[in-house]
Amino acid sequence: MGKMEVERKTTGFAARDPSGFLSPYTYTLRETGPEDVHIRIICCGICHTDLHQTKNDLGMSNYPMVPGHEVVGEVVEVGSGVSKFTVGEIVGVGCLVGCCGGCSPCERDLEQYCPKKIWSYNDVYIDGQPTQGGFAKATVVHQKFVVKIPEGVPVEQAAPLLCAGVTVYSPLSHFGLKRPGLRGGILGLGGVGHMGVKIAKAMGHHVTVISSSNKKKEEALKDLGADDYVIGSDQSKMNELADSLDYIIDTVPVHHALEPYLALLRLDGKLILMGVINNPLQFLSPMVMLGRKVITGSFIGSIKETEEMLEFCKEKNLSSMIEVVKMDYVNTAFERLEKNDVRYRFVVDVEGSQLEA
DSSP: OOOOOOOEEEEEEEEOSTTOOEEEEEEEEOOOOTTEEEEEEEEEEEOHHHHHHHTTTTSOOOSSBOOOOOEEEEEEEEOTTOOSOOTTOEEEEOSEEEOOSSSHHHHTTOGGGOTTOEESSSSBOTTSOBOOOSSBSEEEEEGGGEEEOOTTSOHHHHHHIIIIIHHHHHHHHHTTOOSTTOEEEEEOOSHHHHHHHHHHHHTTOEEEEEESSSTTHHIIIIISOOSEEEETTOHHHHHHHTTOEEEEEEOOOSOOOSHHHHTTEEEEEEEEEOSOOSSOOOOOHHHHHTTTOEEEEOOSOOHHHHHHHHHHHHHTTOOOOEEEEOGGGHHHHHHHHHTTOSSSEEEEOSTTSOOOO
16 A cells, blocks of 8 residues: 655745735645755745735735745755755745746746746646745745855845845846946835845946935935935926936836936936836827837846846845844734835744744
8 A cells, every 4th residue: 555645734824815914824835846945934025016915906816825925945855856956055936936938938048927937926836736925934946946045145135135136136137237337216215126226336326216205315315325316296306317317217016107207318218117007107209209218117037137136236245124023013014014114125034933823
């Protein structure tokens, strides 16, 4: 007789409905396959997307849902075909855990644009089981979607880089904007925006933060190192900035006019959209035509870009501004995030938290 298979279980914090309230949830963790890495989770960042998904803001949520896609942990087991990782290494997992491997984006190592990509949570894996995220004790991930955290980078600092960090780094790299001496704008100073300031400054850019109020001015200039801070409704200051920026990274996740920011771009300037907005955005075509300006978008980053970004951040000694919380505070953290009451990223200390009810 064959031996009985004992299901491997783990515990996380899950939302059960669109209230988004998170509470302990025990579920089956799949067995470690030949290409899989079994990870004991140490910490996980909280992204604004987690808020959208748990509350079904995008109308695509499935419950129970364990959120979290900025995962850092320790390798505890590897499959027989795993060559990149060994037990005991500190690794990270971002927004994706699967792709088709055969489409044009996949062949170009741009798996984030694969039409069959599999999200870290709120998705269905190739075995038909739901994917669950990093607000949990453990996860099992295919080695392709696991990255090494460079030695010397604190785990809690590494977590936000796996989404916020690479989301900014990817377009700067792809659009040839890594060279020093450029003038850039960061529109919106949240989790992604604050990493945009830090990474752009580390590349040698002159960085202007464009915000809706003065509330974050001192932090932007003193703590993040921005060169200038402008309130978007200050027309005289916006006029002074006209035709001066090489690019603007637009992180605003709600509907907003584009013309005021297109006017800030010089010839061939790029407005790079990153906020997920469900309502159509509008602009007057001459605003683009008369400066050969580009409105484009960018979506997270590839595994290769993530690895490159982590090394860049280590080399430049970049860190994110974070607030570390325990899992029993996570619902309060979500409430504060919804009110934009965080500077600038929550990171959940999973390892030091009590996850069982």
